[in-house]
Amino acid sequence: MSDVIRLTTPLSDEDVVKLKAGDRVLISGVIYTGRDAAHKRMIEALEKGEPLPFDVKGQVIYYVGPSPAKPGRPIGAAGPTTSYRMNPYAPKLIRLGLKGMIGKGKMSEEVREHCIKYKAVYFGAIGGCGALLSQRIKKAEVIAYEDLGPEAVRRLEVEDFPVIVVYDTHGGNLEEIGIKQYRVVE
Protein backbone atom coordinates (compact mmCIF):
# COMPACT_ATOMS: atom_id res chain seq x y z
CA MET A 1 0.00 0.00 0.00
CA SER A 2 1.12 3.50 -0.78
CA ASP A 3 1.73 6.21 1.78
CA VAL A 4 -1.17 8.35 2.86
CA ILE A 5 -1.68 11.63 0.99
CA ARG A 6 -3.27 14.57 2.82
CA LEU A 7 -5.54 16.93 0.89
CA THR A 8 -7.45 20.02 1.95
CA THR A 9 -10.55 21.20 0.07
CA PRO A 10 -11.23 23.00 -2.22
CA LEU A 11 -9.19 20.90 -4.64
CA SER A 12 -7.25 22.21 -7.63
CA ASP A 13 -6.31 20.41 -10.85
CA GLU A 14 -2.78 20.05 -9.43
CA ASP A 15 -4.17 18.34 -6.31
CA VAL A 16 -6.08 15.72 -8.27
CA VAL A 17 -3.72 14.95 -11.17
CA LYS A 18 -1.07 13.66 -8.77
CA LEU A 19 -3.48 11.03 -7.40
CA LYS A 20 -3.33 7.44 -8.65
CA ALA A 21 -5.92 4.68 -8.31
CA GLY A 22 -5.26 2.87 -5.03
CA ASP A 23 -3.76 5.89 -3.24
CA ARG A 24 -5.02 6.34 0.29
CA VAL A 25 -6.05 9.93 0.95
CA LEU A 26 -7.08 11.84 4.08
CA ILE A 27 -9.38 14.74 3.22
CA SER A 28 -9.74 17.78 5.47
CA GLY A 29 -11.85 20.90 5.07
CA VAL A 30 -15.39 21.37 3.80
CA ILE A 31 -17.23 18.74 1.75
CA TYR A 32 -20.91 18.58 0.77
CA THR A 33 -23.41 15.73 0.99
CA GLY A 34 -25.85 14.72 -1.73
CA ARG A 35 -27.71 11.57 -2.72
CA ASP A 36 -30.30 10.71 -5.37
CA ALA A 37 -33.04 13.17 -4.41
CA ALA A 38 -30.69 16.12 -3.84
CA HIS A 39 -28.88 15.48 -7.14
CA LYS A 40 -32.19 15.37 -9.00
CA ARG A 41 -33.12 18.78 -7.56
CA MET A 42 -29.70 20.26 -8.28
CA ILE A 43 -29.85 19.19 -11.92
CA GLU A 44 -33.41 20.53 -12.21
CA ALA A 45 -32.22 23.84 -10.74
CA LEU A 46 -29.45 24.04 -13.35
CA GLU A 47 -31.92 23.32 -16.14
CA LYS A 48 -34.11 26.18 -14.94
CA GLY A 49 -31.08 28.45 -14.72
CA GLU A 50 -31.33 28.65 -10.93
CA PRO A 51 -28.26 28.65 -8.67
CA LEU A 52 -27.05 25.50 -6.92
CA PRO A 53 -27.09 25.34 -3.09
CA PHE A 54 -23.28 25.71 -3.30
CA ASP A 55 -20.76 26.41 -6.05
CA VAL A 56 -19.42 22.98 -7.05
CA LYS A 57 -16.17 24.39 -8.46
CA GLY A 58 -13.22 22.70 -6.74
CA GLN A 59 -15.55 20.92 -4.32
CA VAL A 60 -16.12 17.33 -3.23
CA ILE A 61 -19.57 15.72 -2.92
CA TYR A 62 -19.99 12.87 -0.48
CA TYR A 63 -22.78 10.44 -1.40
CA VAL A 64 -24.26 9.93 2.05
CA GLY A 65 -27.55 10.09 3.90
CA PRO A 66 -26.54 10.19 7.56
CA SER A 67 -28.57 8.86 10.48
CA PRO A 68 -29.81 11.45 13.01
CA ALA A 69 -27.19 12.94 15.33
CA LYS A 70 -27.30 11.84 18.96
CA PRO A 71 -27.34 14.73 21.47
CA GLY A 72 -23.90 16.32 21.68
CA ARG A 73 -22.67 14.89 18.39
CA PRO A 74 -22.48 16.71 15.03
CA ILE A 75 -23.84 13.80 13.00
CA GLY A 76 -24.99 10.20 13.25
CA ALA A 77 -23.58 7.28 11.28
CA ALA A 78 -22.25 8.60 7.96
CA GLY A 79 -20.82 6.02 5.57
CA PRO A 80 -21.05 6.12 1.77
CA THR A 81 -24.06 5.04 -0.27
CA THR A 82 -23.81 3.17 -3.60
CA SER A 83 -22.58 5.60 -6.24
CA TYR A 84 -24.01 4.22 -9.51
CA ARG A 85 -27.34 5.85 -8.73
CA MET A 86 -25.62 9.22 -9.24
CA ASN A 87 -24.40 8.22 -12.75
CA PRO A 88 -27.08 10.32 -14.48
CA TYR A 89 -26.08 13.45 -12.54
CA ALA A 90 -22.33 13.32 -11.85
CA PRO A 91 -21.06 14.18 -15.39
CA LYS A 92 -22.90 17.51 -15.49
CA LEU A 93 -21.47 18.53 -12.09
CA ILE A 94 -17.97 17.46 -13.13
CA ARG A 95 -18.26 19.68 -16.21
CA LEU A 96 -19.08 22.56 -13.84
CA GLY A 97 -15.83 22.01 -11.96
CA LEU A 98 -16.64 19.40 -9.31
CA LYS A 99 -13.30 17.83 -8.36
CA GLY A 100 -14.31 14.80 -6.35
CA MET A 101 -17.07 12.37 -5.46
CA ILE A 102 -16.96 10.03 -2.48
CA GLY A 103 -19.04 6.87 -2.56
CA LYS A 104 -18.87 3.11 -2.90
CA GLY A 105 -19.17 0.63 -5.76
CA LYS A 106 -18.84 1.16 -9.49
CA MET A 107 -19.73 4.24 -11.53
CA SER A 108 -20.36 4.48 -15.27
CA GLU A 109 -17.88 4.67 -18.16
CA GLU A 110 -19.18 8.18 -18.77
CA VAL A 111 -18.17 9.21 -15.25
CA ARG A 112 -14.74 7.63 -15.72
CA GLU A 113 -14.23 9.48 -18.98
CA HIS A 114 -15.30 12.73 -17.34
CA CYS A 115 -12.76 12.14 -14.56
CA ILE A 116 -10.04 12.02 -17.22
CA LYS A 117 -11.28 14.84 -19.42
CA TYR A 118 -12.19 17.34 -16.72
CA LYS A 119 -9.68 16.25 -14.05
CA ALA A 120 -11.87 14.87 -11.28
CA VAL A 121 -11.45 11.92 -8.96
CA TYR A 122 -13.86 9.28 -7.70
CA PHE A 123 -12.93 8.33 -4.16
CA GLY A 124 -14.16 5.25 -2.32
CA ALA A 125 -14.98 5.18 1.38
CA ILE A 126 -15.64 2.00 3.32
CA GLY A 127 -19.33 1.13 3.18
CA GLY A 128 -20.96 -0.06 6.37
CA CYS A 129 -18.51 1.88 8.54
CA GLY A 130 -20.87 4.72 9.41
CA ALA A 131 -19.94 4.95 13.09
CA LEU A 132 -16.21 5.03 12.35
CA LEU A 133 -16.44 7.62 9.56
CA SER A 134 -18.73 9.86 11.65
CA GLN A 135 -15.78 10.39 14.04
CA ARG A 136 -13.95 12.31 11.30
CA ILE A 137 -16.85 14.74 10.77
CA LYS A 138 -16.47 17.69 13.09
CA LYS A 139 -19.41 19.82 12.04
CA ALA A 140 -22.55 19.29 9.96
CA GLU A 141 -25.12 21.81 8.82
CA VAL A 142 -28.09 21.42 6.47
CA ILE A 143 -27.79 24.07 3.73
CA ALA A 144 -30.54 23.03 1.30
CA TYR A 145 -33.57 20.81 0.72
CA GLU A 146 -34.26 20.27 4.43
CA ASP A 147 -37.55 18.54 3.58
CA LEU A 148 -35.56 15.62 2.16
CA GLY A 149 -34.54 14.60 5.69
CA PRO A 150 -31.52 12.28 5.46
CA GLU A 151 -31.18 13.27 1.79
CA ALA A 152 -30.84 17.02 2.45
CA VAL A 153 -27.66 18.77 1.30
CA ARG A 154 -25.27 19.21 4.22
CA ARG A 155 -22.06 21.15 4.58
CA LEU A 156 -19.61 18.98 6.49
CA GLU A 157 -16.35 19.99 8.08
CA VAL A 158 -14.10 16.94 8.04
CA GLU A 159 -10.69 16.17 9.47
CA ASP A 160 -8.55 13.41 7.96
CA PHE A 161 -11.55 11.76 6.34
CA PRO A 162 -10.18 8.43 5.00
CA VAL A 163 -10.79 7.54 1.35
CA ILE A 164 -9.05 5.61 -1.41
CA VAL A 165 -8.71 6.71 -5.04
CA VAL A 166 -10.94 4.50 -7.22
CA TYR A 167 -10.95 6.40 -10.57
CA ASP A 168 -8.04 8.76 -11.14
CA THR A 169 -7.53 11.44 -13.80
CA HIS A 170 -5.31 9.18 -15.92
CA GLY A 171 -7.82 6.38 -16.51
CA GLY A 172 -6.64 4.28 -13.56
CA ASN A 173 -9.36 2.21 -11.90
CA LEU A 174 -8.77 0.53 -8.54
CA GLU A 175 -11.59 -1.99 -9.08
CA GLU A 176 -10.05 -3.24 -12.32
CA ILE A 177 -6.54 -3.37 -10.91
CA GLY A 178 -7.58 -4.98 -7.62
CA ILE A 179 -9.97 -7.56 -9.02
CA LYS A 180 -7.59 -8.60 -11.81
CA GLN A 181 -4.88 -9.25 -9.24
CA TYR A 182 -6.98 -11.66 -7.16
CA ARG A 183 -9.27 -13.24 -9.75
CA VAL A 184 -8.68 -16.96 -10.26
CA VAL A 185 -9.49 -17.92 -13.85
CA GLU A 186 -9.97 -21.65 -14.39
Add this chain to the structure above:
Amino acid sequence: MRVIDLSEVTEAIAKLCIDANYNLPEDVYNALKEAIEKEKSPVGKAVLQHIIENADLAREGVAPICQDCGLAVIFMEIGQDVRFTGGNLKDAIFEGVRKGYREGYLRKSTCHPFTRANIGDNTPPVIHYDIVPGDKVRIVVAPKGGGSENMSQVVMLKPADGVEGIIETVVKRVDEAGGNPCPPIIVGVGVGGTFERSAFLAKKALLRPVGKPNPDVEIARIEQEILERVNKLGIGPMGWGGTVTALAVHFEMEPVHIASLPCAININCHVARHKEIIL
Protein backbone atom coordinates in the same frame (compact mmCIF):
# COMPACT_ATOMS: atom_id res chain seq x y z
CA MET B 1 -54.70 -20.06 25.65
CA ARG B 2 -51.84 -17.86 26.72
CA VAL B 3 -52.64 -14.16 26.71
CA ILE B 4 -49.98 -11.67 25.61
CA ASP B 5 -50.57 -7.93 25.84
CA LEU B 6 -49.59 -6.18 22.64
CA SER B 7 -47.62 -3.54 24.53
CA GLU B 8 -45.10 -6.34 25.12
CA VAL B 9 -44.79 -6.85 21.37
CA THR B 10 -44.30 -3.11 20.75
CA GLU B 11 -41.58 -2.87 23.41
CA ALA B 12 -39.82 -5.99 22.15
CA ILE B 13 -39.74 -4.76 18.55
CA ALA B 14 -38.49 -1.30 19.53
CA LYS B 15 -35.64 -2.87 21.52
CA LEU B 16 -34.76 -5.30 18.72
CA CYS B 17 -34.61 -2.49 16.12
CA ILE B 18 -32.11 -0.59 18.28
CA ASP B 19 -30.14 -3.66 19.33
CA ALA B 20 -29.82 -4.87 15.73
CA ASN B 21 -28.51 -1.51 14.53
CA TYR B 22 -25.88 -1.02 17.26
CA ASN B 23 -24.73 -4.55 18.09
CA LEU B 24 -23.44 -6.63 15.22
CA PRO B 25 -24.36 -10.29 15.90
CA GLU B 26 -21.47 -12.35 17.32
CA ASP B 27 -21.55 -14.80 14.42
CA VAL B 28 -21.04 -12.01 11.87
CA TYR B 29 -18.39 -10.32 14.01
CA ASN B 30 -16.44 -13.57 14.36
CA ALA B 31 -16.72 -14.36 10.66
CA LEU B 32 -15.30 -10.92 9.83
CA LYS B 33 -12.41 -11.44 12.27
CA GLU B 34 -11.62 -14.77 10.64
CA ALA B 35 -11.80 -13.07 7.26
CA ILE B 36 -8.89 -10.77 8.22
CA GLU B 37 -6.68 -13.87 8.44
CA LYS B 38 -7.99 -15.34 5.18
CA GLU B 39 -7.81 -12.16 3.09
CA LYS B 40 -4.67 -11.96 0.95
CA SER B 41 -4.99 -8.36 -0.26
CA PRO B 42 -3.42 -5.73 2.05
CA VAL B 43 -6.14 -3.24 1.06
CA GLY B 44 -8.78 -5.90 1.78
CA LYS B 45 -7.24 -6.67 5.17
CA ALA B 46 -7.25 -2.97 6.06
CA VAL B 47 -10.93 -2.68 5.06
CA LEU B 48 -11.84 -5.64 7.27
CA GLN B 49 -9.93 -4.16 10.20
CA HIS B 50 -11.89 -0.92 9.80
CA ILE B 51 -15.14 -2.89 9.71
CA ILE B 52 -14.26 -4.52 13.06
CA GLU B 53 -13.26 -1.17 14.55
CA ASN B 54 -16.56 0.28 13.34
CA ALA B 55 -18.56 -2.54 14.96
CA ASP B 56 -16.77 -1.90 18.26
CA LEU B 57 -17.57 1.84 18.10
CA ALA B 58 -21.23 1.16 17.32
CA ARG B 59 -21.44 -1.25 20.25
CA GLU B 60 -20.22 1.57 22.51
CA GLY B 61 -23.22 3.56 21.29
CA VAL B 62 -21.34 6.21 19.27
CA ALA B 63 -23.68 5.78 16.28
CA PRO B 64 -25.44 2.91 14.48
CA ILE B 65 -23.16 0.46 12.62
CA CYS B 66 -24.33 1.90 9.29
CA GLN B 67 -26.25 5.05 8.39
CA ASP B 68 -28.58 2.84 6.37
CA CYS B 69 -30.50 1.47 9.34
CA GLY B 70 -32.52 -0.55 6.91
CA LEU B 71 -36.06 -1.32 6.09
CA ALA B 72 -37.36 -3.24 9.13
CA VAL B 73 -37.94 -6.82 8.01
CA ILE B 74 -39.78 -8.68 10.76
CA PHE B 75 -40.44 -12.39 11.08
CA MET B 76 -43.28 -13.25 13.48
CA GLU B 77 -43.65 -16.91 14.50
CA ILE B 78 -46.84 -17.01 16.50
CA GLY B 79 -47.80 -20.05 18.58
CA GLN B 80 -51.36 -21.11 17.78
CA ASP B 81 -52.21 -21.18 21.50
CA VAL B 82 -51.48 -17.45 21.90
CA ARG B 83 -54.16 -14.79 22.07
CA PHE B 84 -53.20 -11.10 21.85
CA THR B 85 -55.00 -8.38 23.83
CA GLY B 86 -54.80 -4.61 23.92
CA GLY B 87 -55.33 -3.63 20.29
CA ASN B 88 -54.36 -5.22 17.01
CA LEU B 89 -51.11 -6.94 16.19
CA LYS B 90 -50.21 -5.00 13.05
CA ASP B 91 -50.57 -1.65 14.82
CA ALA B 92 -48.44 -2.93 17.71
CA ILE B 93 -45.67 -3.98 15.33
CA PHE B 94 -45.76 -0.64 13.47
CA GLU B 95 -45.61 1.23 16.79
CA GLY B 96 -42.58 -0.82 17.82
CA VAL B 97 -40.77 0.17 14.63
CA ARG B 98 -41.67 3.86 15.10
CA LYS B 99 -40.47 3.82 18.71
CA GLY B 100 -37.26 1.95 17.98
CA TYR B 101 -36.23 4.13 15.03
CA ARG B 102 -37.10 7.33 16.92
CA GLU B 103 -35.50 6.50 20.26
CA GLY B 104 -32.48 4.81 18.74
CA TYR B 105 -31.57 7.77 16.49
CA LEU B 106 -31.91 5.42 13.53
CA ARG B 107 -32.30 6.64 9.96
CA LYS B 108 -35.81 6.48 8.56
CA SER B 109 -35.46 5.13 5.04
CA THR B 110 -38.99 4.44 3.74
CA CYS B 111 -40.34 6.79 1.07
CA HIS B 112 -43.03 7.17 -1.59
CA PRO B 113 -41.89 5.28 -4.70
CA PHE B 114 -42.55 8.17 -7.11
CA THR B 115 -42.31 11.42 -5.17
CA ARG B 116 -39.54 9.93 -2.96
CA ALA B 117 -41.04 11.86 -0.01
CA ASN B 118 -39.79 10.25 3.21
CA ILE B 119 -42.57 8.59 5.24
CA GLY B 120 -40.79 9.88 8.35
CA ASP B 121 -41.03 6.98 10.79
CA ASN B 122 -39.62 4.04 8.83
CA THR B 123 -43.01 2.36 8.49
CA PRO B 124 -44.28 0.23 6.95
CA PRO B 125 -42.05 -2.66 7.99
CA VAL B 126 -42.08 -5.85 5.93
CA ILE B 127 -43.76 -8.47 8.12
CA HIS B 128 -43.66 -12.23 7.54
CA TYR B 129 -46.16 -14.11 9.72
CA ASP B 130 -46.01 -17.80 10.49
CA ILE B 131 -48.39 -19.75 12.72
CA VAL B 132 -46.63 -22.53 14.63
CA PRO B 133 -47.54 -25.00 17.40
CA GLY B 134 -47.20 -23.88 21.04
CA ASP B 135 -47.87 -20.78 23.13
CA LYS B 136 -44.79 -18.68 22.45
CA VAL B 137 -44.09 -15.84 20.03
CA ARG B 138 -40.70 -15.63 18.32
CA ILE B 139 -39.85 -12.24 16.84
CA VAL B 140 -36.87 -11.72 14.55
CA VAL B 141 -35.97 -8.20 13.41
CA ALA B 142 -33.58 -8.07 10.45
CA PRO B 143 -33.05 -4.49 9.23
CA LYS B 144 -32.10 -4.67 5.54
CA GLY B 145 -29.98 -2.08 3.77
CA GLY B 146 -30.89 -0.79 0.33
CA GLY B 147 -27.48 -1.13 -1.30
CA SER B 148 -27.30 -4.89 -0.99
CA GLU B 149 -31.04 -5.40 -1.54
CA ASN B 150 -30.68 -3.60 -4.90
CA MET B 151 -28.21 -6.26 -6.05
CA SER B 152 -30.69 -9.10 -5.40
CA GLN B 153 -32.53 -10.98 -8.13
CA VAL B 154 -35.12 -13.65 -8.92
CA VAL B 155 -34.52 -15.72 -12.05
CA MET B 156 -37.06 -18.24 -13.37
CA LEU B 157 -34.71 -20.95 -14.62
CA LYS B 158 -35.72 -23.93 -16.71
CA PRO B 159 -35.79 -27.37 -15.03
CA ALA B 160 -33.11 -28.40 -17.57
CA ASP B 161 -30.74 -25.80 -16.10
CA GLY B 162 -30.45 -27.93 -12.94
CA VAL B 163 -28.01 -27.44 -10.08
CA GLU B 164 -25.32 -26.16 -12.45
CA GLY B 165 -27.71 -23.49 -13.74
CA ILE B 166 -28.41 -22.34 -10.19
CA ILE B 167 -24.72 -22.17 -9.33
CA GLU B 168 -23.90 -20.25 -12.54
CA THR B 169 -26.74 -17.78 -11.92
CA VAL B 170 -25.63 -17.04 -8.37
CA VAL B 171 -21.94 -16.63 -9.25
CA LYS B 172 -22.81 -14.37 -12.20
CA ARG B 173 -25.01 -12.19 -10.02
CA VAL B 174 -22.33 -11.75 -7.37
CA ASP B 175 -19.81 -10.90 -10.10
CA GLU B 176 -22.08 -8.24 -11.61
CA ALA B 177 -22.79 -6.76 -8.18
CA GLY B 178 -19.05 -6.19 -7.57
CA GLY B 179 -18.43 -3.70 -4.79
CA ASN B 180 -21.98 -2.28 -4.80
CA PRO B 181 -23.47 -4.42 -2.01
CA CYS B 182 -20.58 -3.77 0.44
CA PRO B 183 -18.63 -7.03 0.33
CA PRO B 184 -17.75 -9.24 2.08
CA ILE B 185 -21.34 -10.28 1.55
CA ILE B 186 -23.58 -13.10 2.69
CA VAL B 187 -25.43 -14.72 -0.18
CA GLY B 188 -28.92 -16.06 0.47
CA VAL B 189 -30.18 -18.45 -2.20
CA GLY B 190 -33.79 -19.63 -2.29
CA VAL B 191 -35.14 -22.29 -4.59
CA GLY B 192 -38.67 -23.46 -4.06
CA GLY B 193 -42.39 -23.13 -4.76
CA THR B 194 -43.20 -20.04 -6.75
CA PHE B 195 -41.63 -16.71 -7.69
CA GLU B 196 -42.33 -15.12 -4.29
CA ARG B 197 -41.67 -18.24 -2.24
CA SER B 198 -38.14 -18.52 -3.58
CA ALA B 199 -37.52 -14.86 -2.71
CA PHE B 200 -38.83 -15.48 0.81
CA LEU B 201 -36.54 -18.51 1.19
CA ALA B 202 -33.54 -16.48 0.05
CA LYS B 203 -34.34 -13.83 2.66
CA LYS B 204 -34.85 -16.47 5.35
CA ALA B 205 -31.51 -18.03 4.45
CA LEU B 206 -29.83 -14.80 5.54
CA LEU B 207 -31.07 -15.30 9.12
CA ARG B 208 -29.05 -18.46 9.63
CA PRO B 209 -25.89 -17.99 11.76
CA VAL B 210 -23.11 -17.07 9.32
CA GLY B 211 -21.45 -20.12 7.82
CA LYS B 212 -23.72 -22.68 9.50
CA PRO B 213 -24.28 -25.19 6.70
CA ASN B 214 -27.67 -26.43 5.55
CA PRO B 215 -28.41 -29.69 7.45
CA ASP B 216 -28.90 -31.47 4.10
CA VAL B 217 -25.40 -32.58 3.09
CA GLU B 218 -26.06 -32.24 -0.64
CA ILE B 219 -27.27 -28.65 -0.24
CA ALA B 220 -24.36 -27.92 2.10
CA ARG B 221 -22.02 -29.15 -0.66
CA ILE B 222 -23.62 -26.75 -3.15
CA GLU B 223 -23.28 -23.89 -0.63
CA GLN B 224 -19.58 -24.68 -0.32
CA GLU B 225 -19.09 -24.89 -4.08
CA ILE B 226 -20.77 -21.53 -4.66
CA LEU B 227 -18.73 -19.95 -1.85
CA GLU B 228 -15.45 -21.19 -3.33
CA ARG B 229 -16.37 -19.95 -6.80
CA VAL B 230 -17.54 -16.58 -5.54
CA ASN B 231 -14.31 -16.08 -3.62
CA LYS B 232 -12.31 -16.75 -6.77
CA LEU B 233 -13.93 -13.75 -8.47
CA GLY B 234 -11.36 -11.44 -6.88
CA ILE B 235 -13.89 -8.76 -5.91
CA GLY B 236 -12.78 -8.69 -2.28
CA PRO B 237 -13.76 -6.29 0.53
CA MET B 238 -15.56 -3.22 -0.91
CA GLY B 239 -14.80 -4.46 -4.44
CA TRP B 240 -11.23 -3.16 -4.31
CA GLY B 241 -9.78 -6.62 -4.97
CA GLY B 242 -9.23 -9.57 -2.68
CA THR B 243 -9.92 -13.15 -1.78
CA VAL B 244 -12.86 -12.70 0.61
CA THR B 245 -15.88 -11.61 -1.44
CA ALA B 246 -18.43 -13.59 0.56
CA LEU B 247 -18.39 -14.74 4.17
CA ALA B 248 -20.96 -17.45 3.50
CA VAL B 249 -23.55 -18.82 1.10
CA HIS B 250 -26.81 -20.00 2.66
CA PHE B 251 -29.12 -22.06 0.46
CA GLU B 252 -32.73 -22.92 1.37
CA MET B 253 -34.67 -25.32 -0.82
CA GLU B 254 -38.26 -26.59 -1.12
CA PRO B 255 -40.16 -28.53 -3.83
CA VAL B 256 -41.16 -26.59 -6.95
CA HIS B 257 -43.74 -26.88 -9.74
CA ILE B 258 -42.87 -29.50 -12.40
CA ALA B 259 -42.52 -26.69 -14.96
CA SER B 260 -40.32 -24.41 -12.86
CA LEU B 261 -36.97 -23.80 -11.25
CA PRO B 262 -37.24 -20.42 -9.55
CA CYS B 263 -33.93 -19.20 -8.15
CA ALA B 264 -33.77 -16.17 -5.86
CA ILE B 265 -30.56 -14.50 -4.77
CA ASN B 266 -30.78 -12.15 -1.80
CA ILE B 267 -27.49 -10.44 -1.07
CA ASN B 268 -26.68 -9.11 2.38
CA CYS B 269 -23.88 -6.66 3.14
CA HIS B 270 -21.32 -7.34 5.86
CA VAL B 271 -23.60 -5.49 8.30
CA ALA B 272 -25.78 -8.60 8.47
CA ARG B 273 -28.19 -7.57 11.20
CA HIS B 274 -30.63 -9.94 12.86
CA LYS B 275 -31.83 -10.01 16.46
CA GLU B 276 -34.53 -12.12 18.03
CA ILE B 277 -36.57 -12.61 21.17
CA ILE B 278 -39.01 -15.26 22.35
CA LEU B 279 -42.04 -13.98 24.27
